Amino acid sequence: MNVVLEINNLCKNYADFSLQNINMSLEKGTLTGFIGPNGAGKTTTIKSILNMIQPDQGKITVLGLDSVHNDLAIKSKLGVVLDDGHFYEDLTLQKMTRLIAPMYSTWDNQAYHAYLDKLELPEDKKIKHLSRGMRMKYALVLALSHGAELFILDEPTAGLDPLVRSELIEILKDIVLADNKTVLMATHITSDLDKIADYLFFIVNGQIILHGPKDEIKDQHAIVKGDPALLLPDHADHFVGLNKSSYGFEGLTDNKAALKKVLPSQTVYEVPSIEDILNYYARRPSC
């Protein structure tokens, strides 16, 4: 496996929050979804990767280079899109780009204009007059125009309408599948990841609680519904969470195969969405 990003035992303590032993590795040519509720530690992790904060402990290797000692070399190969673009509001796109482009030795003006046309961004418009979707597209175009190998996106689809979101998703798919680049995407909009993610990392309260290939996770888990009378006390081991009402029970199992053997027919097994999985894990009392 060709590893593009590796995080070992990353820890960071704040007064009211701590990131505990984060481990992660990203395979080249794949898209990894980084999912968790607000305040779970997604942005703290991303800022550590980008060397914007100093971790208390741990080692991060980006494209084979140490993240602290090779800051500049790494940054030129990263395409980063953060929550808000941090652009100068009064500049036009053209002027803003003229400021940013010289910072990259690998800037590709031809690619830049090609993406600008493709995403229909008007170069003479001022940044403050762009819609949220256009801002995000512009940030993405900048990230795409300097030959980056690894793309790190923090909530790229937040606040966008479904049409613009699916347009962005198509672009990301192109980056990964056609150009063999790697993407790490932090988000709480999990339906986007249902469509395109290869790997998933779930983070809750500063800890990675679940990770693996998306389809394997979805195969192992299931939403189970049925008559509460069928449930025996030792079935509880197979459930991440369980809700009972007067009409029946509904729960999430993390071992569908084992549960199916002990819990017979008359029970409904459904393929869970990433959101279902996150909901059950996040609500679980922390262990």
Add this chain to the structure above:
Amino acid sequence: MNIIIKNSAEVPIYEQIMNQIKAAILSGELKEGDLLPSVRGLARDLNVSVITTRKAYDCLEAEGFTINMMGKGSFVAPQNMELLRETRLMEIEKRLTDILDYGKPVGISGADLKNIIDVLIREE
């Protein structure tokens, strides 16, 4: 070759891909030496993860349906049709036994089953 993926299905996605490629090979739609679509190309067209497509291809190779050649792609392997027919027949026997057992407790006889099969064949 058509491949239809059902996201809500009980069958894992990699198995769905495998089964449909297998079916295409068994029906002769894909012939010995034919090149399968690339892992990435297929993942893209089917809207599924590359990991899953790769797993399907690896399993197809493990079962002897295809040969993966580094850097060149996956090719349909020569098939021993006699052997395939034999394994299918055994599988059918096994399933029919299950069906017989399934009918017995409520008094569905072998003759009833034959009738059902006759009707199904005529409808086809």
